[in-house]
Amino acid sequence: MPATSPAHHQRRRRRTNRLLVTAAGLVAAGALAAAALPGSASADETKGAPAHSGRYQDVQLLSFNDLHGNLEPPAGSAGRVTELQHDGTTKTIDAGGVEYLATHLRQAREGNRYSVTAAGGDMVGASPLLSGLFHDEPTIEALNQLDLDVTAVGNHEFDEGAAELARLQHGGCHPTEGCYTDEEFGGADFPYLAANVLDDRTGKPVLDPYWVWKKNGVKVGFIGVTLEATPDIVSAEGVKGLSFKDEVETIDKYAKVLQRKGVKSIVALIHEGGFPASSAYNYDCDAPGAGDGISGPIAQIAENVSPQVDALVTGHTHNAYVCTVPDPAGKPRMVTSAASFGRLYTDTTLTYDRATGDIARTAVKSANHVVTRDVPKAPDMTALIDKWNTLAAPIGNRPIGYITGDINRDGTESPLGDLIADAQLEYARKLDAETDLALMNPGGIRAPLTYAAKAGEGDGVVTYAEGFTVQPFANTVNLQDFTGAQLIQILKEQVSGANEAAPKILQISSGLTYTLDLTKTGADRVVTDSIRLNGSAIDPAATYRVAANSFLAGGGDGFPTLGQGGNDLVGEDDLTALEQYLTANSSADNPLAPPKADRITVVD
CATH class of the missing domain: 3.60.21.10 (Metallo-dependent phosphatases)
Structure with a gap:
């Protein structure tokens, strides 16, 4: 008990x-008005009368x-x-x-x-x-x-x-x-x-x-x-x-x-x-x-x-x-x-x-x-936040990049999703130059990158704390081999199987493009003939080197085929990949602009 x-x-x-x-x-x-039922406690009764007065007692349930x-x-x-x-x-x-x-x-x-x-x-x-x-x-x-x-x-x-x-x-x-x-x-x-x-x-x-x-x-x-x-x-x-x-x-x-x-x-x-x-x-x-x-x-x-x-x-x-x-x-x-x-x-x-x-x-x-x-x-909450911020500040306030404007995570394909996929592809190619593409689950992107300054930083500065807020899971960047047929199946699993009712559209690295036709149903919403990598159609028999975080690489989020890759290579955590990308591709004098989010063509 x-x-x-x-x-x-x-x-x-x-x-x-x-x-x-x-x-x-x-x-x-x-607060919400009390229900007007016979015998319910009035305001005066709750102040002075015994707590058990009346047949009916309103109970306030606050929830979040x-x-x-x-x-x-x-x-x-x-x-x-x-x-x-x-x-x-x-x-x-x-x-x-x-x-x-x-x-x-x-x-x-x-x-x-x-x-x-x-x-x-x-x-x-x-x-x-x-x-x-x-x-x-x-x-x-x-x-x-x-x-x-x-x-x-x-x-x-x-x-x-x-x-x-x-x-x-x-x-x-x-x-x-x-x-x-x-x-x-x-x-x-x-x-x-x-x-x-x-x-x-x-x-x-x-x-x-x-x-x-x-x-x-x-x-x-x-x-x-x-x-x-x-x-x-x-x-x-x-x-x-x-x-x-x-x-x-x-x-x-x-x-x-x-x-x-x-x-x-x-x-x-x-x-x-x-x-x-x-x-x-x-x-x-x-x-x-x-x-x-x-x-x-x-x-x-x-x-x-x-x-x-x-x-x-x-x-x-x-x-x-x-x-x-x-x-x-x-x-x-x-x-x-x-x-x-x-x-x-x-x-x-x-x-x-x-x-x-x-x-x-x-x-x-x-x-x-x-x-x-x-x-x-x-x-008391201000004091609590100040206490923990004092401990976190030496790590969290370190600049890791610079941006020209908000980089949002909203939409079927988001600018931030593209950026993270590109960061993982660039990182993966340091481990294996033959890496072809990267895939990122939208649920792993927890917040946008905002341009407006916070305490201790200037406009457009991306701090480690902000990067951590975007990708807090400490997933590793994993490389795996898949056939072209498996890659096509992975894209179709975005809108079928466990994800049919509530699609999970993977964020994709530069070079991969395809059409998502929302007028269709199930796996057919991913138009197979439209899938291209660097302008070329996917060859079902060819082998492609794919980077994804360890959660996806284990088949998470309803992508069982992503758990079937071969020739595994495990890298560092995904936040490291994002930090290295921002550091290499942006500076105070040359900040990074939000990606265009034009890799997936949506038909609705």
Whole structure:
């Protein structure tokens, strides 16, 4: 049975005391209106009356997902959200940064005596240098200070394996790098939940499967799972010795466990997501004419998870939505996601019925809110960032290149994707001059390169920290031989097999061109006759030397053919390749212009 240790309680008490001090002086912000049900506690009742007054009690559920260690405000498009206006137009808003997230959450909690904060996974992993350089200890410290109560694991929590995840949960200094400060790392004050991640040796979850929040007789259970397909998108070493089980079957199993324990109000934290019809965070996907609301894996999960579960907090796709999806009994159920990188948070009102112990689902309300940067910074978060920046600055502030403008990662083919592929090709040719081309997975490009100056640099300067933020995985650059037929198959796997529903378009090095016809379906979307290397058609019988990062070279991201290459040669990490390319091809006097992104012709 999941338990909470005395040390955990002591850390939580210390954290509560910190919050009482650091929250002082913050301006109150309006929270969601309480559901107007007979017997629900009024504002006066919550101030003076006994906490158990009335049959119905509103519980505030604050949630976010996919923070990925973004403690400082994310740069460029990664730090903006789209807002739908009343006249149907949209505008973008700068958002994110843990100093602002802390202020917004603390303001939202004011006046809500029953408030719990949960997350949908990927709190760490693929993090900027400020967190990633220290194996995400800074982010865990920040989440402790944010008063996070519980989170599911995401796929990125396994980037460094189960042992490292256990260290983040329980504490202790890094096994090879030791302690980064004078104090030993204390671990997370909140539980990570991993109900569907089993240790192959024991057959049991590697961390607690569920957790119960309790206050004055109100009980809400949380079950945490990550996507079953985690092994397909994490390095083999990261998931070694683990099995990932079906999300629906696992949630249903532990919903029954919680029901037997008398916990009838249940929230599932699911690191799997969907795709809304609009990119605007405030799009009403339940409005008449809004279509199916959300599509993708989470829609099927939401339609099949037991009706015993009252709400689903999701993530993974980095999209924003607040939708109702009917459960198997046909009853509407809230499904939410708060985009990524701390740009949004979700405020959900769960109306708890003390007579039944369940959630009165007809009264559930929810909305996403922007983590704007026009509020006071939380002083304790500023101090935390300053502490870790002092340690990271000697490494992070070193210039590695110069650019003439923003180099973005957006689009089917992106300028930054082209640049990274070119960097890996140039690096690979230093190892083997016969290398023909390079391929880069779009999911491995975590942020744009921005022209505007940050503290300690000038306009157009690319620092090591910025490069690290773009490519934080420490994948090696691997060289392999493939036949022309295999190369054609690799390109077709972008839009077929595991990638048919949600294509993953590889970023390609200079010299490789082809046409992507989106009017067709499946593998036919890659027009075989159009594939050219330096102007010549691909010969199915010829051998081609291909560079790709180690994740792709292992068949990751739904590219099984990339795991079948021969004559392997392993180079240094991909960030080294990017740094060497920028250093060799740019200078303060001759900065690098963004590539044109004209290698893939898209027909739609």
